[in-house]
Amino acid sequence: MVATTCRLTYADLADLPDDGKRYELIDGDLYVTPAPFTAHQLVSMRFSSDIFLWTTRRDLGQVLTAPCDVRFDDGTVVEPDILFVSRARLGIVGPACVEGVPDLVAEIISPSSRQVDEGRKLALYEEWGVREYWLLDYERRDVRVLALDAAGAYEAAPVVDGIARSLILPGFTIEVAALFAGLR
DSSP: EEEEEEEOOHHHHHHHHOSSEEEEEEEEEEEOOOOOOHHEEEEEHHHHHHHHHHHHHOOOOEEESSSOEEETTEEEEEEEEEEEEGGGGGGBBBBSSSHHHHSSSEEEEEEEHHHIIIIIHHHHHHHHSSSSSEEEETTTTTTEEEOOTTSEEEEEEETTTTTTEESSTTTTTEEEHHHHHOOO
16 A cells, blocks of 8 residues: 555545556545455455345445445545445435445455554544444454444454454344355
């Protein structure tokens, strides 16, 4: 992942080429990530399918997957792998992007994204109030669920007996071994 030194805006981001790379802005700094590995794509499909079916059957809101811009402000536009916006907050889902803070974000940690996903994005999502942040790590076969506590800080939700559970979507679970089964 490469960062620039000049401050960019959402308008600058919209002018970048559609070349298969992921472009994101965090506090005006540009981050460029190459196309994801196949293991990343498989984990994305499995997780997004599970959360999509679970939330749709209960009419809880909308699940979106990358590429989908999430615009926190003019200088902070990210493209999470998977995100969920609750039904009560669907007004932030616009025709071009999500204009505000999703309720849940999931990032699939890749070798090229580990530092940003576990550092800068974690701090960003916590600061902006993303209620739940899932980190899906296919190299380590690990799932971490971070949920905002009453003070607005992330607290890790325990993974019990190989099952990761959402705290904001009670009843939504992921079996960690099944999420990563058969990956190379």
